[in-house]
Amino acid sequence: MFKTLPGFREFLPEECRRRNFYFSQWRRNSRNYHFQEFDGPVLEPLELYEEKSGAEIREQLFCFTDKGGREVALRPEMTPTLARLVGPRLGALRKPIKWFSIGEQYRYERYQKGRKRAFYQYNADIIGEAGPAAEVELMALLIDSLCSFGLGEKDFAVRLSDRQLWIMYLRGLGIEEAQATSVLGVVDKLGREPEDVLEQKLEPLVGNEAAGLLKKMIAFSRQQSLDGVREMFRDSGIVMDELESRLENWNELLQGLQAMGLSSFVQIDLGIVRGLAYYTGFVFEAFDREKSHRALAGGGRYDNLLGMLSRKEAPAAGFGMGDVVLEDLLKEKGLLPKWVEETDVYVVGITPEERSVVLSAVRALRQVGFSVEYSLTGASPKKQFKGADEAGGRTLVVIGPEEREAGQVKVKDSRTRSEKTVSNKEMIACVHHILRGDPELD
Amino acid sequence: MFKTLPGFREFLPEECRRRNFYFSQWRRNSRNYHFQEFDGPVLEPLELYEEKSGAEIREQLFCFTDKGGREVALRPEMTPTLARLVGPRLGALRKPIKWFSIGEQYRYERYQKGRKRAFYQYNADIIGEAGPAAEVELMALLIDSLCSFGLGEKDFAVRLSDRQLWIMYLRGLGIEEAQATSVLGVVDKLGREPEDVLEQKLEPLVGNEAAGLLKKMIAFSRQQSLDGVREMFRDSGIVMDELESRLENWNELLQGLQAMGLSSFVQIDLGIVRGLAYYTGFVFEAFDREKSHRALAGGGRYDNLLGMLSRKEAPAAGFGMGDVVLEDLLKEKGLLPKWVEETDVYVVGITPEERSVVLSAVRALRQVGFSVEYSLTGASPKKQFKGADEAGGRTLVVIGPEEREAGQVKVKDSRTRSEKTVSNKEMIACVHHILRGDPELD
Helix, strand or coil, X not given: CCCCCCCCCCECHHHHHHHHHHXXXXXXXXXXXXXXXXXXCCEEEHHHCCCCCCHHHHHCCEEEECCCCCEEEECCCCHHHHHHHHHHHCCCCCCCEEEEEEEEEECCCCCECCECCEEEEXXXXXXXXXXXXXXXXXXXXXXXXXXXXXXXXXXXXXXXXXXXXXXXXXXXXXXXXXXXXXXXXXXXXXXXXXXXXXXXXXXXXXXHHHHHHHHHHHHHHCCCCHHHHHHHHHHHCCCHHHHHHHHHHHHHHHHHHHHCCCHHHEEECCCCXXXXXXXXXXXXXXXXXXXXXXXXXEEEECCCHHHHHHCCCCCEEEEEEEHHHHHHHHXXXXXXXXXXXXXXXXXXXXXXXXXHXXXXXXXXXXXXXXXXXXXXXXXXXXXXXXXXXHCCCCEEEEECHHHHHHCEEEEEECCCCCEEEEEHHHHHHHHHHHHCCCCCCC | CCCCCCCCCCECHXXXXXXXXXXXXHHHHHHHCCCEECECCCEEEHHHCCCCCCHHHHHCCEEEECCCCCEXXXXXXXXXXXXXXXXXXXXXXXXXXEEEEEEEEECCCCCXXXXXXXXXXXEEEEECCCCCHHHHHHHHXXXXXXXXXXCCCCCEEXXXXXXXXXXXXXHHCCCCHHHHHHHHHHHCCECCECHHHHHHHHHHHHHHHHHHHHHHHHHHHCCCCHHXXXXXXXXXXXXXXXXXXXXXXXXXXXXXXXXXXXXXXXXXXXXXXXXCCCCCCEEEEEEECCCCCCCCEEEEECXXXXXXXXXXXXXXXXXXXXXXXXXXXXHHCCCCCCCCCCCCEEEEECCHHHHHXXXXXXXXXXXXXXXXXXXXXXXXXXXXXXXXXXCCCCEEEEECHHHHHHCEEEEEECCCCCEEEEEHHHHHHHHHHHHXXXXXXX
């Protein structure tokens, strides 16, 4: 009759527990890295995303006009919101600003593997640090976050690239900086779209040399070492000083990662340029080693975005990690925990006369923090014991006419089957005793 | 430049911590009551809300047409989504179904105190239990949730009413059940709109007796005891058997709350009827005792909604609690915790030569679960120590050339100022020692 809209997600209890598990691991890692959580509105002015994020985002915006005639969009990503929020507060906040967020984000695109119209994303960003130390911190957090789910260096790698190197290289090929962003949009599609299609896309940007340039760009995108990069630059006859100065940043970044013990997770791969137009320096993406999934996470430096969105300039870098590809990979690797719906205590009343003392015991046990279940309808004792089984109650509290009259309850360990009759006052201590895991009641 | 849309909310770190505090208290209480968390999409088909929720909701929907030509709305409440999700799964789920959710919800209305266009709501529902035992469980959860923030019976009360009693009473006044829902829509506005306006709204529903009927309805709405209700029924000459049978349900509900020790939180108040059209029985709202705020929470029984939305009939009841009024009240009562942004450990490197060992120590400490901060830029020692102060680091790990060469670190308790030089391997144990709260290093 009524269905969930295409591409949107519903979280039944088991899925919701999984989702909350991702959230809590992300939060725990962020705390270890001393990042502060923030959140922004789910709906933003459309213009916040126009142009700044590039064509890739614009086509996929879930946008509409609200009743007040405003053009608005469901947030497709968090970074513009972050830049908008931090900009006006830049002076007051202690720097570097290390913030993270966990929130649902929305893209209006065709439904496909690893992509939905609604997905959760974990974002971590550092604002106010221009050097590669920010990238070290972010890439380490990204890697440790994935590792906290049980993934290791055999399961995933972070591919590291650099739009500054690309822009230098393109300049060597005669492509000016004004065109470079659009040309990188074409580079981003390498391997995903046929070469003749890319050539066609390149032509309006670089004229009729498109075919030859595309070949050189493909060669550059295949570089997986700094020596390889040097080689390609030497061939193109560019001023090497600028290159060497940039390679010093590379060394700082790679040495930082090495000091953190993370080198084995990192691969140089100039094929990564990231789709979003606002990136300005290092960019990186995490992939499963088999590359059978889309990127697990991606990010990079975006030094101009705050200036564009808030008139306050500040260097910045960050990454985002979605829950959809992560979950696919965790499933594939057998790393998804199985949750069992279990209550701590189940309270049984033998006759309807026990109703009041059952309710009183239930609340008393809940107030000290136990998860407590009981039969709402006061069904037959047989049905109640079955209910206790189904609820997975480790401890049974049973009250019959005898116990009620004596102001007592029977407390039973459902695993060892041992039981003990205690006064109402001793009930809580007795339940504690069982749930602490002691094998026998004394 | 770019601003948050009117009525939408941004959560800077302090606000975000507050929000997460509400979430964690709501989750903890739900777990104690053995409710399972679920979540639904933020966007739903418009028709899910049309008619079922009544005029109050329809006027306030944040709705639009998506790119695919679908009429959709940002969810204004969670109950229709719950009914839609549970309906098709009714057979497979263990009953009663006890589910809760925490999510942002949206209403397109004028900005006013205690109301925003976006707000978080905690919802708890029981599906599959027709008797008042469900209401006992829900009202107890509602009360304990508010108490878990430090509020007590002096701060708030739950006002309890009954649309079944109202419908019976209206029938006695000659108003048929078909009109009753619309008439209750008018009752809902008592005290909030002038009587002559309400009389005008009543006229199309009941004809020219509106003035007299309104007076009787006002008298009925003022009843605050079951004896008072009996009195009013006696005057109107209705069959009393039906009334007495309903009052037995009332007794069951009130006795259950008494057994749980919650009577002092509950007030009978027939003035509550709830705006949403789908309620069918008991309804309740929690208010601060001074009634200087809007309702903190509200809910009731909605036995027909599953049938309307999923073609599967099932009795159901639930409540919702928003974060906005709750926060206003907690502020007023001085019950909002102050959070201090604090890291466990701050690692200082005296010269740039220590960079690698600093990074290595940082990651080692993070890996065992400490929150660790350090200077990204490797500033002067003075600036680093200042940074450690600002980050509130309880423990300092200091590495200078001497320590580096000896494979050691200096660990310092920033409160007692005691310090100790230990090997790299002993660092973690030593930090544990300080953070466990022992006053002195030995």
